[in-house]
Amino acid sequence: MTAPEAPPGPERLGLRVLRPLLRALPHGFGGLLPVLELLRQELGEVFRLDLPGFRAVVVAGPEAIRQVLTGPPDVYRWRPEADPVARLMGRGVLVTDGAEHERLRRILEPANRRSYLEDRCRELWRLVDRLADGWQSGCCRDMLVEMRRITLTAFEHVYFSHDPGPELAELWEPVLSAVSYIGPGPWLVLGAAEPPPGAAHLRSYLTALIRRRRQASDPPDDLLTQVVRAVPDDGLAADQLLTMLIAGHDTCTAALSWTLYLLGLHPRWLNLVKAEVRETLGREPPEPGNIDGLVWLDRVVREALRLYPPIHVGMRLAGSTVTLQGYRIPAGTRIM
Ligand code: HEM
Incomplete structure (x- = not known):
């Protein structure tokens, strides 16, 4: 042989x-x-x-x-430790191996269950309605920006029980700089630079949330509380929250933006999906019990994920x- x-x-x-x-x-x-x-x-x-x-x-x-x-x-x-994503996320679950990876997965797991999201469904659609209410017919909006605004705000509500409100404006540049830092780019041939200053800003923002939650007398049952209880070290806890924030919101921003882009290119599918939503939901909000009827919408989202996967290289x-x-x-x- x-x-x-x-x-x-x-x-x-x-x-x-x-x-x-x-x-x-x-x-x-x-x-x-x-x-x-x-x-x-x-x-x-x-x-x-x-x-x-x-x-x-x-x-x-x-x-x-x-x-x-x-x-x-x-x-x-x-992945190699010198890659930007490992430098940014420190000891976050995404870049950790072995027994420590398993331990961190177990800590984050309750917040990844379907039931965790189902309990928060109503809150989510109210939030999205509130953010989309600002759009006016006939005005031009950049859907990549709007989807990021929605996913960042929704992420903080769902996982931190926190409304970033005006803080979102301060987080915007740091988030963009962190996303761009870990994306494929010249570092592949030139080697990775230090994380951008925005990364330190995000870390101190998350550390402040962690410290506040540690002192709360009646903390809500959410991801932030789960992490704070299981991880006494603020730095390690911030690594997990930063990982979830970046991995969670940027993927959904891309998925939503590409889906809307494709619907914009194909009005026949847009009309079909709109008619299906009207017929299936009527005046009811989307809920775990009624979204299974949105068959065409499901296919459109899956096709958008197939054509433009938010993560296309691992x-x-x-x-x-x-x-x-x-x-x-x-x-x-x-x-x-
Ligand atoms: C359309 C949405 C999403 C897509 C396409 C997506 C895709 C992926 C992919 C491909 C990986 C594996 C990366 C690798 O192995 O190198 C991954 C891991 C991960 N994702 Fe997502 N993701 C999405 C949404 C989310 C959300 C909403 C969250 C959190 C709220 C999240 C948190 C994570 C975490 C923590 C990991 C690391 C898991 C581990 O190392 O065990 N993702 N995701």
């Missing part, structure tokens, strides 16, 4: 990949996606990407992706040498 080889790399394609790569670079990581697709078509579902300063094995087929995502966590570790780090689809991946390799 021959020993498994390294996955194929772009050197096999030469100029055929160099030209599109050079054209793509000025457009950042967004420009790189078509190049990755070209490499997948030519090299297969597992291939090497060797850029100056950035080397990874790209896994682009469902079977290989399943193997990485469901494989032993000590083999497919979360990173892992090989904790030991593994064989993936017949290729040898040495320990320490970044897997995309």
